[in-house]
Amino acid sequence: MLKLYTLLVAFFLCSFVSFSQNTISGTIKDDKNNVITEAYILNLKSGHHTHSDAQGNFSISAKKNDSIKIHHIGFATQYLKANGAEFYTIKLQTKMNLIDEIVIAPKINALSIFSEINTRVNPVNSSQDLLRYVPGLFIGQHAGGGKAEQIFLRGFDIDHGTDINVSVDGMPVNLVSHAHGQGYADLHFLIPETVNGVNFGKGPYATNKGNFSTAGFVSFETKDRLDDNLIKAEIGQFNTQRLVGMFKVLDSEKESAYIASEYLGTDGPFDSPQLFSRINLMGKYVGQLSAKNRFKAIVSYFTSEWDASGQIPQRAVESGLISRFGAIDDTEGGETSRTNIILNNEYQIDDQSGLSTTLFYSKYDFLLFSNFTFFLNDPENGDQIKQKETRELFGVTNTYHHKFYTDNFNGDFEAGISLRNDQSRNNELSHTVNRAEVLDSLSFGDINETNYSVFANANFHFGNWTLNPGLRLDYFKFVYEDGLIQQYTNNAENKTALSPKLNILYNLKDNVQLYLKSGKSFHSNDTRVVVQREGNEILPAAYGSDIGFIWKPVPKLILNTALWYLYLEQEFVYVGDEAVVEPSGKTVRKGFDFSLRYQPFDWLNYDLDVNGTLARSKDEPDGEDYIPLAPDFTLTSGINIIHPSGVYGGLHARHMNSRPANEDNSITAEGYTVFDFNAGYRWNHFDFGLSIQNIFDTDWNETQFATTTRLASETQPVEEIHFTPGTPFFLKGIISYRF
Template sequence: MASKSYTLFLAFFLCSFLSFGQITISGKITDSKNNAISEAYILNIESGQHTHSDTQGNFIIAASKNDSIKIHHLGYTTAYFKVDSKQNYTVRLQTKMNLIDEIVIAPKINALSIFSEINTRVNPVNSSQDLLRYVPGLFIGQHAGGGKAEQIFLRGFDIDHGTDINVSVDGMPVNLVSHAHGQGYSDLHFIIPETVAGVQFGKGPYTTSKGNFSTAGFVSFNTKDQLQDNIIKAEIGQFNTQRLVGMFKILDSEKESAYIASEYLGTDGAFDSPQLFTRINLMGKYVGQLSAKNRFKAIVSYFNSEWDASGQIPQRALDNGLISRFGAIDDTEGGETSRKNIILNNEYQIDKQSGLSTTLYYSRYDFLLYSNFTFFLNDPENGDQIKQSETREIYGVTNTYKHKFYEDQVNGDYEFGIALRNDQSRNNKLSHTLNREEVLDSLSLGNINETNYSVFANANFHFGKWTLNPGLRLDYFKFMYEDGLTEAYINTAENKAILSPKLNILYNLKDNVQLYLKSGKSFHSNDTRVVVQQAGKEILPAAYGSDLGFIWKPVPKLILNTAFWYLYLEQEFVYVGDEAVVEPSGKTVRKGIDFSLRYQPFNWLNYDLDVNGTLARAKDEPDGEDYIPLAPDFTFTSGINVIHPSGIYGGLHVRHMNSRAANEDNSIIAEGYTVFDFNAGYRWNHFDFGLAIQNIFDTDWNETQFATTSRLAFEDKPVEEIHFTPGTPFFLKGIISYRF
């Protein structure tokens, strides 16, 4: 009875505490062209209370008459105003070259995105896949002719093509579940880099709104709502490379904006057998302020690419002179892929403190890939070429309700979300083929229907210098698989749910130092074919992680971050899409340290450094046999960038990955590399002239590597050794663009 009375008293106290309100003021933050600025930081200097503007630029904060309010955002001048008798204010921010000066270390769960935001403003992007490199410590590698999704490395994970990182664009998921090639396959080639406005990221399983695949972290891209200028851009480079970009305004008023963007890319690559790679991207976006409370966005995009590939080559073929570094054992590899997307988003401002966001998306995706990893190991006569293909439709909706509150002792916000996603993959196929034409054997064929329902709740409570961020997420999956290789109709189904709690704590020691402790649980789902074969057992492996770190701004022009982290991943079973088999993968432990630094000694000069060290091991294996193949243990990237008011700009960048174990006992080594890139240019009136050089010192480096057992046509016995795709040699291209 006493316990019950105590619970009632505590509930009454909390309700009374939160209901005691203050007088509040509201406003809107815009740029010089009256475009809304989201995530601007608003601080009441007298009380210390703070908030951020929402996606429509609106804010609300507790204040008294004569209080001083400070508003700032990265890349804009800081603004101030005094509270008078008005209750609503409009603040217009002017752009500013100096970035780091304007940063304030404040309670904000994803404050680390400051580092990627600086990257987007000062670092050049050579391709859509380069966008992932905005995330400190994230490395990518291409190993199939430019058209296949990149291999991703982060925090001691060989993530393959996306198994352990959640990727989205404008609220639409990019990861593809139960994909023909690999679980979580994330192909970002449908993004036109010039349309990207910002990148949000988080490392570790700590973000409640991110569910499936968010074990190592997440990356969210947002495209521009409007264009500042029309642009025509042309790039011409070595290896018969051409790229054309066009971006044009259709509507450009205070309440409506619309634009179209297009991209063509073609290249033969540096390989002895030309890649014959082509890619076409088309995109249109509309943004309308339908009413004072309603903002609507619509995005339509189309993407298509096709290519030939030289594939991974065995080290012995290069050593004995059988092929050159850019040669091939089987140059009939390659593929075709396309994606059509529709994204609709509506943001409704219920009142000054509450809002509702709804995102609907649809995607039609086609995939065809030819590969040969083992050459003549399994079929000495015809070779081991495989064909993977599927046609997929994705339907989804996400609804999020968010409410801000401002009380005497505590302020913050909470949100509730509910989401539904359905993937229908038809004719998901793996075949043994010859010269892309003849099907020798069907290894796997079926239809997949996978549905994910999710609900989540998240809150931020600010108590003076403290921020408490609890969260809870529930995901429920329904897996269905219809096997197309059986004579009788067999449609197997399984269900599974997983609960993911989170708790993040931040403490602002001073106005230039933030300490944080993050903890949470997340997961990646397994392939539907694993689920039905395992009868639903051990098919939602969970990841448990924690980060202890700080963000520090010791001087106005320098900001740095250090984090110590730990991640444990449960036992799972993996569907190997290249072989149509299920293999067990044991429990793993990863731990490490991240360090990032951004320095701007002058308004026109920026320096960045990211260093990442990791120890990754299988938990239940003997010492010396517990290495996790291809897990990076040490990486760093660094760069210096000049953006001068005279119009001159340029930069020198370096990325390094250490040599690492390619198999479990470290007897085969994947060689490390250090590569330098350079760019320079000049902006004159409406024109922009530039050049970019990848691998400026023409280093021989292996972009992707695997310990693979293979057999060449003339060999009697198979050999296990490193198979690799060579990295880009010295590659020069010229760039010219015109803005109007």
């Protein structure tokens, strides 16, 4: 630990030393005048390198006649000879061959290359599908399309976001102490066509990611400007319609603004129609206020409502009581909305330093009716529950960036502070009937949760080595006012978490990167648990390590493989559906990741992701130590064609192995393999396409749970698999016009 603190002190000091070397600076843009962030700039003579910042600006040590290499995935590499000028404007030309241009640079999150390739070649059916850009991440819907999807990654059943940190343009998506579940991450406010890039990391290794970043994080970035206006219509089976409109409002060199809208409606394949509808609205402004100041403002709103057939018992289908797409209680459903305001300012202090400030505000409403046990607890009225809340979310993050160069090493340093406050009012769990009558209030109160954090992180590049130490400190204050107690009570607790990180990279030339990552993170528990347990064991820690490599053996092939380990401390998890606390115990997960991207021709792409995990509880006896629903083997693969003639298409497969549904593996969640297909033709300003989900019409279960339930005709409860059926053969036609 002393060595770690010594390193941290060292990089604080190094970040403020003066430098005698000459530097050059510039701005990198594409052929449509969009700034390019994270372009890789390398001085071929000295070996020093850097990346362009959020404004497309860069600075690098260079002397006259030094050769500078500039490249970014999706663009042709350029070379620049330093000629004595101090500032350069560089425009990169788009290039279809993505992998050819990749250089495996000393960058701590080089794995984002794989998600960036995915965003450029893989189609997306919904906003939540964007999460599938992360290799090895699976999702499942089990409530009529309106509730946040269930997430699986690295041997976790993450539920709706408990162990993955999700953000959009610097604003957190996860909602703490949510009415339905801790870390609830509903991405449905994000319009897929507005997404510019996806950054991700697996494991607890990112210093600037705090709460919920145990299995990893996913960060989405929306487009700063539109290349074209867009009108898009999709019509499909099950009374499905989707309309998208995206229009430029401002489009000059220094300013851009656009608005985007989306409508989605569907009944789904269910015997009882979903009657699902969603409306999304978004506006974004980007202005270069001065040579050093770039400002962004984003406003978005979404609202949705739906009915749901819920999770159905296997025995009801096998007996013929209902079909695979039937329901025991079709009065489930809900409605939700979210308004977001995000303000961001990037200020360039000098060639080496910059300051980024992000402020965000969300207004959120949620109402959900569910019935997981049917007539188990109330044989007369049934077990329907209502979960409801109204929330306001405020926050600000300030991050200081600094780049430095010496004769022996170069690198960068960042330090940040952040504040987040969640105020959830009338957070409710009630026993209801027919969505109208409240039979019993199980939980009702107001939650106020505040999170302060400070963090520091650096990258030191010594020849082929990169050392990346980091340290994060989080402070939480939990306040709960219980509305079911006659006498006023206002319970409060506070807690801190210290999270050190240390990552080491070694680059063999420019085609192999070896890495060893290590770090600690955490996920917070629900405020109601915190006050019940009087502050004990409320920030369970996760300790992890990865060892692996990224390799580009030939120009058109890149692959990654890693072995990893993750240990979680004792947790007490709040079950929002029952208003009870369940201990989950200490757990260990270990496994491997393998990803491959191959582009034999400019117009042909192949991808493969294979992930294996062994997940076990530490304190349970052998044979009773399985972690329910933890995926132990997943595979995704696809072929994509994007031909210069305008023809495009793809075939994609995803496979999840059968896995234990309970602790002794006596109940099994069945695995599945599903294939999706898409094809189309771009002609002038028009785009004609079709999409087929589950092209072979496979019967598969999208989500599954081992649940004890009782039907109206039964005298005794039964524990068995309950499932939501996966989408059957689903054909959709698409037409869009760009102008």
